[in-house]
Amino acid sequence: MDLLLVEDDRFLANYLSQELRACGHEVMVAHDGHAGLRAVLEHKFDAVVLDRMLPQIDGLSVVRTLREDGITIPVIMVTALGQLGDRVDGLDGGADDYIVKPVDVDELNARLNALVRGRGWTVSETDTITAKDVTVSPARLRAWYRGVALDLPKLEFNLLAELVRNADSVLTRKMLCEKVWQYEFEPKSKFVDAYVSRLRRRISDQAGDDPIVTVRGLGYMIRA
Amino acid sequence: MQRLSLRTLAGLFFLAVLVASMVTAAGTLIVTRRAVAGFVDQRITSESDEIAEPGVPVTRSAAIGRIQDASRRRDSGDIGFLLVDEAGRVLAGNVTLTRSLPLGLSTLSVDDRIPGLTHGRALVRDIGSGMRLTTLAETEPIQNYRSARVRIIVGGFGSIILIVIAGILMLGRLISRRVGEMRHTVEAIIDGDMKSRVPVDGSGSELDQQALAFNRMLDRIQALMASISNVSHDIAHDLRTPLARLRANLALMHREADEPRLQEGLEAALAESDQILELFTAILRIAEVEGGDRRAGFADFDLALLLADAAAMMEPLVEEEGRMMQVQQLPEAHIHGDRQLMMQAIVNLIENAIRYTPPGTRISVGLSVSGALARLTVEDDGPGIPADLRADAMRRFGRLESARNFPGNGLGLPLVEGIARLHRGEMTLENAAPGLRVVITLPVSAG
Numbered sequence: 118m119d120l121l122l123v124e125d126d127r128f129l130a131n132y133l134s135q136e137l138r139a140c141g142h143e144v145m146v147a148h149d150g151h152a153g154l155r156a157v158l159e160h161k162f163d164a165v166v167l168d169r170m171l172p173q174i175d176g177l178s179v180v181r182t183l184r185e186d187g188i189t190i191p192v193i194m195v196t197a198l199g200q201l202g203d204r205v206d207g208l209d210g211g212a213d214d215y216i217v218k219p220v221d222v223d224e225l226n227a228r229l230n231a232l233v234r235g236r237g238w239t240v241s242e243t244d245t246i247t248a249k250d251v252t253v254s255p256a257r258l259r260a261w262y263r264g265v266a267l268d269l270p271k272l273e274f275n276l277l278a279e280l281v282r283n284a285d286s287v288l289t290r291k292m293l294c295e296k297v298w299q300y301e302f303e304p305k306s307k308f309v310d311a312y313v314s315r316l317r318r319r320i321s322d323q324a325g326d327d328p329i330v331t332v333r334g335l336g337y338m339i340r341a
Numbered sequence: 342m343q344r345l346s347l348r349t350l351a352g353l354f355f356l357a358v359l360v361a362s363m364v365t366a367a368g369t370l371i372v373t374r375r376a377v378a379g380f381v382d383q384r385i386t387s388e389s390d391e392i393a394e395p396g397v398p399v400t401r402s403a404a405i406g407r408i409q410d411a412s413r414r415r416d417s418g419d420i421g422f423l424l425v426d427e428a429g430r431v432l433a434g435n436v437t438l439t440r441s442l443p444l445g446l447s448t449l450s451v452d453d454r455i456p457g458l459t460h461g462r463a464l465v466r467d468i469g470s471g472m473r474l475t476t477l478a479e480t481e482p483i484q485n486y487r488s489a490r491v492r493i494i495v496g497g498f499g500s501i502i503l504i505v506i507a508g509i510l511m512l513g514r515l516i517s518r519r520v521g522e523m524r525h526t527v528e529a530i531i532d533g534d535m536k537s538r539v540p541v542d543g544s545g546s547e548l549d550q551q552a553l554a555f556n557r558m559l560d561r562i563q564a565l566m567a568s569i570s571n572v573s574h575d576i577a578h579d580l581r582t583p584l585a586r587l588r589a590n591l592a593l594m595h596r597e598a599d600e601p602r603l604q605e606g607l608e609a610a611l612a613e614s615d616q617i618l619e620l621f622t623a624i625l626r627i628a629e630v631e632g633g634d635r636r637a638g639f640a641d642f643d644l645a646l647l648l649a650d651a652a653a654m655m656e657p658l659v660e661e662e663g664r665m666m667q668v669q670q671l672p673e674a675h676i677h678g679d680r681q682l683m684m685q686a687i688v689n690l691i692e693n694a695i696r697y698t699p700p701g702t703r704i705s706v707g708l709s710v711s712g713a714l715a716r717l718t719v720e721d722d723g724p725g726i727p728a729d730l731r732a733d734a735m736r737r738f739g740r741l742e743s744a745r746n747f748p749g750n751g752l753g754l755p756l757v758e759g760i761a762r763l764h765r766g767e768m769t770l771e772n773a774a775p776g777l778r779v780v781i782t783l784p785v786s787a788g
Contacts, residue, residue: 126582132589139596197581219585219618222592272653298654302685311658 118163123153150174248284427471663700669707698723
């Protein structure tokens with residue numbers, strides 16, 4: 118995808134753009150808020166990676182300006198380490214997601230994919246969602262794998278639904294923690310893994326095998 | 342020299358005032374009594390001299406005439422006279438005596454049976470020609486006056502002593518109140534409330550100045566403590582950009598390295614730098630929590646629901662790690678706080694319980710409410726922490742010898758404690774006999 122990276126630290130900007138290009142993206146770099154705003158107006162990007170702390174106008178003002186002008190481009194805010202409050206500000210200001218410095222490029226890539234792919238997807242609550250062999254109905258809390266109706270506890274159902282909703286995108290442990298449990302801290306322990314293996318066991322017990330793919334060192338996904 | 346206690350000093354002072362008052366009162370009494378007695382003596386002497394001037398010969402008839410005169414006169418009507426000759430026969434006078442009085446001044450009492458006289462003074466003189474003149478006066482009104490005077494003196498000095506006692510008591514209470522305020526402050530600071538200060542009334546008194554000086558000392562200590570805790574924060578803050586660059590460089594090299602040994606080394610270096618960055622995240626997280634800014638986002642929530650959430654979140658992992666999760670009765674307990682941080686605290690405690698116990702350990706979460714306090718517990722029946730090592734376990738970077746073999750940075754419990762403090766509560770470690778019980782007490786919200 119075409120990305121705009123707004124980062125004033127030239128070294129980190131250089132590193133991040135190289136890494137993102139290695140992930141297969143086109144990356145344009147802007148070093149301050151004004152340049153970033155100009156670039157968004159002049160070019161067409163799929164998403165913006167925006168540093169929170171920028172000279173002249175900071176990331177928060179940039180995203181506010183964009184939203185006030187009706188520009189709905191997906192924005193991932195990059196916030197400083199240990200400033201939990203800033204993340205909430207960032208989301209309130211109109212950013213779609215945030216990531217904490219130092220940026221883990223795989224995590225950033227996973228979030229960009231989920232964000233850009235998930236964008237066009239709008240289903241009403243009554244709809245069922247399908248990814249290849251898996252179908253979930255969030256409204257009825259029901260799920261089927263290869264036609265077999267699955268009996269799942271609520272949290273495991275939510276986990277499966279989240280993977281189906283973001284089919285073909287890798288969801289990191291952190292993203293799952295935020296989306297399924299609605300807690301923002303970084304889990305040091307592997308509680309997400311324990312949940313996923315329990316879910317996989319339960320599906321296998323009922324349907325023979327399971328559709329969840331482990332992406333080593335990164336997270337989980339379901340193929341569409 | 343041994344210092345006197347305030348109480349002893351007050352006692353001695355009171356004793357000194359008492360003795361001084363009594364001596365003064367007794368002295369006054371004696372001196373006035375003497376003065377009054379002297380006045381009566383003077384009067385009978387002068388009356389006696391009227392009858393017969395010393396050294397001037399007087400005839401018997403003249404003396405008798407003068408006595409009769411004086412007895413009739415109004416100003417000397419209360420004076421008694423008795424004139425006798427050498428044989429003791431009465432020549433003139435208006436009193437009779439039952440005993441012979443000695444020459445010179447003497448005191449009369451009711452025993453002398455002089456009609457109408459209970460107390461009195463007498464002067465006996467030889468006035469020549471064998472005559473002996475006795476002049477006497479009653480001192481009864483003076484006696485009555487004396488008892489009034491005793492009452493005045495006892496009343497006067499008594500009230501002075503009462504005022505002194507009241508003064509000592511009031512001063513004592515004032516001093517003990519101020520000292521008590523200082524002691525409360527010291528105790529609050531020992532309990533960890535570094536913001537506690539001695540109340541100052543602005544009077545500028547010595548005690549007030551003492552309190553001000555004490556408060557300034559506390560300000561200084563607090564500033565020093567803050568700067569110490571800021572050091573680790575500042576280091577983490579200032580080093581994160583260079584470290585992020587270091588990690589980025591390593592990651593770029595790792596991507597381009599094609600030799601397996603080089604790749605392996607770079608992977609290890611990346612893992613190390615990730616660990617350092619994680620440590621910095623923990624330090625900055627504690628600094629953020631201690632800063633108290635998160636209180637701005639506080640909202641009411643039910644601790645029981647959060648605890649149930651946390652237990653449900655961790656249960657599969659606990660089971661996978663071969664431990665058992667037990668959720669006790671969770672009564673409703675609304676608190677005003679930060680759900681995210683509180684969740685982090687509970688999850689940290691459960692993670693610790695998994696990490697530092699052997700498989701087969703039972704991990705139990707509980708909640709109780711008594712009065713205005715909610716008591717949240719995470720306990721295990723593992724090896725526990727000996728009482729003398731619990732303070733070490735709570736110290737920043739404080740890692741017990743027995744925990745050296747486990748991964749961790751020694752910031753887990755300090756973060757939980759910081760979160761408890763942010764919520765105006767506290768964290769304590771208890772012996773669960775067997776095992777460790779971590780208790781977080783939190784004030785429940787008023788609404």
